[in-house]
Amino acid sequence: MDEELRFTVLGPVRAWRGEREVELGSRQPRAVLAALLLHEGTDTSIAELVDVVWGGGDIPPTGTQVIRTYVHRLRRALEPGQSAADSIITSTTIGYRLRTDPASVDLGCFQQLLAVAEAAAPVDALDQLRRAIALWTGPVLAGIPGDYAESQRVRLNQLRLTALERQARLQLELGAVPEALAGLTGLVDDHPFDERFAELLMLALYASGRQAEALAVYRRLRSRLAEELGTNPGQELRTLQDRIIRADPDLLPSASTTLVAGPAQLPADHYGFAGRQPELAAATAILERPDREPTVLVTGMAGVGKTTFAVHWAHAIADRFPDGQLYLNLRGFDPARPAMPTEEAFFLVLEALGVPPQEMPKDLDGRAATYERLLANRRILVLLDNARDAEQVAPLLVGTTGGLFVVTSRHQFGGSVRGAVIALDVLPPVEAIEFLGGRLGDQRVRQEQSAAAAIAERCGRLPLALAVVAARAALNPAFRLTDILAELDESLGRLDAFADADVAVDVRAVFSWSYRALPPPAAAVFRLMSELPWTTSNLVTISSLAGGAIPVTEVLVAELTAAHLLLEPVPGRFGYHDLVRAYAMEQLEAVDSVDVRRAALVHVLDHFVQTAKVAEALVNPHRPAVDIMPRRPETLVDDIADRPSAWAWFIAEYTALVSAVRDAARNGYDEHAWQLAWALDTFQYRGGHWREAVDVQRTGLAAAERMGDMHLKAVAQYTLGKTYIDVGERDAARDLLEKAVAGFRQAGSEEAESSAYVALGNMYSDEGRSAEAVQNYQEALRHGSEPIARATAMNNLANEYSTLGDHELAVTMLLQAIELWQAAGDRHGEANSWDSLGHAQQMLGDLPAAATWYLRAIDAFRELGDRYNEAMSLANYGDNRVSLHDLAAAREAWQRALELFAELRHPMAGKLEQKLSSLAG
Template identity: 40%
Template sequence: MAPQNAEATVGSLLRRYRLAAGLSQQELAAGAAVSVRTIRDIEHERVDAPRAPSLRRLAEALGLAAFDRDRLLAALPGPRPEPDAGRPLRVEVLGPLSVRTGPAAVDLGPAPQRDLLALLALQPGRVVSRDEIVDVLWGDQPPKTCLSMVQTYVGRLRGRLDPDREPRSPGKVIRLAGDGYAIDLDTDELDLAQFQELVERGTAEPDPAAAVDLLDRALRCWRGPVLAGASPRLRSHPAAVAAARRRVRAALAYADLAADLGLHEAAVARLQELAPDEPLHEGVAAKLMVALSGSGERAAALSLFAEVSRRLADELGVEPSAELRDTHLRILRQEQVVRRADPRPRQLPAAVPGFTGRATQLERLDALLPSARTGPGTAVVISAIDGTAGVGKTALAVHWAHRVADRFPDGQLYVNLRGFDPAGPVPPDEAVRGFLDALHVPAQRMPVGLDAQAALYRSLLAGRRMLVVLDNARDADQVRPLLPGSPGCLVIVTSRDQLAGLVAAEGAHPVPLDLLDPDEAVRLLARRLGADRVAAEPEALAELVRACAGLPLALVIVAARAATRPGLSLAALAAELGQARGGLDAFSGADPATDVRAVFSWSYRSLSEPAARLFRLLGLHPGPDLATAAAASLAGVPPAQVRPLLAELARARLLAEQAPERYAFHDLLRAYAAELAARANPPQERQAALHRLLDHYLHTAYAADERLNPHRDQITRTPAQPGVTVDGVGDQRQALAWFAAEHATLLAVVEHTATAGCDSHTWQLAWALTTYLDRQGHWHDWAGVQDLALTAARRLGHRPDEADAHRGLARAYARVGRFVDAHVNYWRALDVFGEIGDWLGEANTHRNLAFMCGSQGHQRDALYHASKALDLYRAGGHRVGEANALNNVGWYHAQNGEYREALEHCEQALALLREIDHRPGVAATLDSIGYAHHHLGNQREAVASFGRALEMFRVAGDRSHEAGTLTRLGDAHHAAGDRERARRAWRQALVLLEELDQPEADEVRGKLAGLPPPA
């Protein structure tokens, strides 16, 4: 039997697909060439091994259906089907067009017939309309018999590609579909498909060495420019341009990985193959310069810069880009040329001021350096510093790390694992992702799952000399995924746990840390208070040291108290301390707890009453740190009143100001503050303070989301309580900065609301975080938050919120490539929206499904869902939704090559959008209309539509859409034969795309490179 969860998923998805397509079981069985019984068994989750081949054929037949075909096939028993060995066909378009059956070359006939095959092969599996074929083969002057000629060409090609087929039987390679034709080729039959598969595998591969090999194999599929020697119309077709762009991206990715692995000569070989085809691509030139320099050919690298600079000036009239100039400057200075703007992370916290003592421990740490310094050994060097809370583990680790940082030229990584934080420890996957971010791994290359992320992290550190500080670990299991895998790096781990497992299994060197001895404690106070003051009262000094029990945290607080009251004698301070004795249960061993609590309470009792109340309430905060506005909300006072109270706490060393207006506790002090709050503040007051804090985060996040996504449908929020401060986020930049600063805290707050039963806040906070987490690539966090939101909505019994949480979880799953799970949640959302009669929710869900299907290349499925959304918006009288959905339907018609249907829908959308004065929608629809006209050969109408859209985007300041419209405007000018206007539009688009750092810039560079030099 297939796995139970796979069966359920297969059955559910198959039912959804069949119903969505409007097919009966008989129709689906006939189309997939399987039995009706097989269909029924699958839908009822009765799938056994003997019928697995039928199910496999069904999955193949539904290859363009709206679910993850590869994952479906992977769940089936038995081996994957092998390609049909009876048809040794090979079609190659990555270079001059070439077709072979076995060892023999196939004569493809006249040039138009060859171009027809090439056009289909550029878009395997996609139906290419007759109109598009005619446009590519003959342009604006097709012969009157063009359609019959196309039929003739298809018939001849079928005979030559399928010589063994029966007379007058349908072709096995080229099939008729709708109003056009499609070619069906396996991966091993088409070099373009093989290239794409290898690139996808290489991009997802966490091991750099394996990724380099896969990308190298992908690049070897190319024999020259795509369809070299074919007609200009074919070589400028969007599919051909897209293939060339993918080649450039693969080459750049290969060059980066090869440089990291020191494979400079290999990078030179691959880039020199590409450079003649991309003579104006500055990214290719920069990577080739890096590879040449790394190979010892510095003169050749400098010569290449001069040549490319001249070419850019002569042909485009532009200066070299900043990347190219920076690479040139580094080579001139004989610096190491690296591909990252800041390749060496410097994450150590600030050095500890006035560090004192610990000579023995520092010597033990120094003794570890020779094995790290002498290069490759047998293992990573790990130091495990353990000791009780407040004993100074972090201070020792950071102090020593700064002392030896110059021994690790590739950088330093640091993370506070918060192993004993009341809010819970940092999960290993979150810590690994933080390190990968610091190592400049882009979001789109971030692997899914802890194992893959840890493997990529180890690969990136291989061969480097880096210092890694893992602070405040809970146990060895939290640490292991963060350990490098090869020698040369040194790891410092601090923990209250002795980490015996790390010592035993990973060979860590234990460095136990105990309380300071009396002499060290005296030196610490002397460093902070001054030798004269300490020498004047030796007996009082001894009493202070005894009361602090040698705990560095307590000594630092005492020193801070004494420093802020220089007129008070040390004897008076010791007397005050002796009056407050208790016990902190968190301590064990020699039990210095009584005196430590006395130190804390002594400092606490010295506070003003408002500051003392704030200190207690801060103990309720669930996150790692907080800003002034959050503290103000906890206290229920304006920020102007809370700032002096926070400053008072910081002076007393009961709070640390980590950054301007951002504060954090030591976890011992947090526990003490929470303990005081439980005793001194009634439950109603604590609950009200927490409610204000949650309202602060909810309403500020909501306001920030409005800046990031102003056109988003809004929700009804829980009203803010009196005393809540909402941070001002005046523009998009401020909104992004706020989210970035509060990222970890917001995740902790959402988790706290989920465990505390604050379900309304849970799903509303999850909703407000959606735009930020999505756009910044924090998709794993997004999925986790949406999962909590779904649980909260179910507990509340709010069906609309449950459906919306399913939809949000589906969007997050789609981002991390879990397409099966995404579809399941989308359809569950549709179920609930349907049950409660929420047609708007259904419409929005269909819109999301359309986008995901379109992004997967399933354009027919995308069109279906966009049409469903349109029907729902119309039925509900939602005119804005109807207007935008009309444009979406038109766009997906265009993506399917149905340009006349696209125009019909977009013209309706345009009339409605103008009637309701929806200007962003008008601009987007004009762009769609221009796109359809361009592909229909109506270049004058296309230029006019693009021009009007361009004006509106510029007025609105929408630079991203402006760049896209400029690109398409250049296409229309080029198709009309106006090369200079095309050049001008593409240049303007390129400037915007480079400023926005968009990957489409490569495509535009390719278009410019394909133009002849200006007259």
């Protein structure tokens, strides 16, 4: 043979001679080839092949001769011109044997990679497993009917599940928890009774700080097993549940074995990606150039598949960038949301690169400098999707050694952004038909080749339009393509060209054709979701919008996703392509009244307000609640059980919540706007979203002023004043906090007045104005009577006295503060005061007493999961041990602190390394 033969069974049964695919004919010859391949170089009897082709059906009298005919056709297709004696399909005494190198069959490659992984070190094993799993291209033996094919699917899928299990265990072992979590969620959904994946998902969630969600996985499995099988989870899973309830730290990856993995943010590669081979080859060739630019710009009209192409290519080259992959949707052309501001883009990429909230630069220049420093020496791939223009994307294209920026945009930017350009056009006719074949099956398309070609032309060979039509056709497998073409033709010409000037085909007609086929409830959800200006929503939010029960909405959303009118970019969250959103907005304007739309918006705002109140109470349980909106009976609330799940909810819904504050205020729902702004305060402060918090709290203050409630207005002034301190706008902060003090006093809210004085004291302390700080802390003490208010003021006042050198007075006050924290049950506040007390005792020279307080603080912070403060107290305790000449204990404390700071990617890690080096010297 001049050209090498290659075969696949881990998906459709296919063969290639060199780079050209071999036409294998109908499903019967493919079934024969599949059986020969799956016997892996051993004999396959004629009787077995007869059973493969007709198993479960009537076997014709000439069955044996027909099998010989199929083998003859396969020989001729695979090796044209070759004699039977020299063919790779040889005749044997009982039937036939296919002589192949295991490396020429995807199943053989899969098994070889698994064997290598079994003997490799963990990091290398994980790489081999990723490569092995990537060989699966769809349903095994796709299109091959019969009992034999089904039994082989079961066998092979078990091999795949075992590989996926091994991959997930290695990911957890090496600390690549986000990567493990992304895959395990879908595996548990697809295999709800497989305890292996439930166990691994529980471990991944627990390692992510999401204890409640981990336990919820166990409860769901236990419920399913009891209801459907009448059994309980195994002992291993029950033991894991108990260890999670006890917050067993040994379940977490060890710092000594953790792989410091870079970000892995690429969206999932699109199943069934077709065509674009010349463009993929051109893009990859760019990487081979010694003088290549660090930027590749992928351009083309809307709907041409820029994101799909860029994501597919990024996955193909990801192994060249071992420091990770970043992904950012810049929203350049989203009809419902403004393009992403540069400051927000920097925040998101810095967060992904591990910059903790307390170290996040507050100004744009600081974020830009940190971003450039972190990328300078990293081999990292950054995919910047949907860029509006050069002005938006240019600040993110910094100098990097060995890294790559991939930018997608409808515009080419001229010469304002240097880099190679990959311009995508509509698909060539052959690739457009291949695109349909990948979604509808090659056989269905081949049987009606002319209709498929006509459908491709009606869609202008635009991938987005083709995907929508293919989704409708796939949902109706009994429809002939000629019928689908006729139905599609009814829409064409009756509708205007799509409003976007970039779109040269009538995609509105394609959307209309698919939209009109929806049941009315699904069509209503499709329209109403365009009312939400954020990118994606979960099922509870969509159910609130539609005013229906969650199980009903789940079915409707599944219909929309199957029709390709909604996307599911991450599991459980749904949104539109921007062109589909524009079409949905048109339909909303045409069909739904203003009253219907406002009612839907109110339902969503009610849902967000009530869920945010639950989440805020869990995140900050000692914050005084201000409840102005009782829950309506019909309001849906997300299931949030504890602090980790509350924090995860804020992360997932943050963009939507910020938009909801603005939408509520814009539409006159001031109670919703004020309450949401209030509920976002803790998350925005602890998460480092200070600049965005200014806008949110300004909106909340304006809403409170319109409501005319003096106390609520003072609360909003206090909240915005604290936020101004965070961003360094001290004059504005002082003005608002002083107004808040006066407002609280007038409203008779002494506890709130005490909090405002503490905030003023903190501002003066930061400025080094100790006299003013002490004065305000004393005022806070005078007005606060509740334990937490007094403990807060006393703790801060004690720290200020210690700054002034009066450490004895500081110790006295801190002991009083600790009693108050204990009375209030605020363990976190108590731990902070213990650490402060350790510092004061250290300054007094009572080193044993200082050590006692530091150790208490360390234990408490560890118990609470506060790794940052645990690390700070460990560092302080190490200093204490050096003073006592206990160098072994100092080294141990600093080493543990270093590990924590390294996990947090905090600058203190460098200082701890220097301290450890000095100890070694």
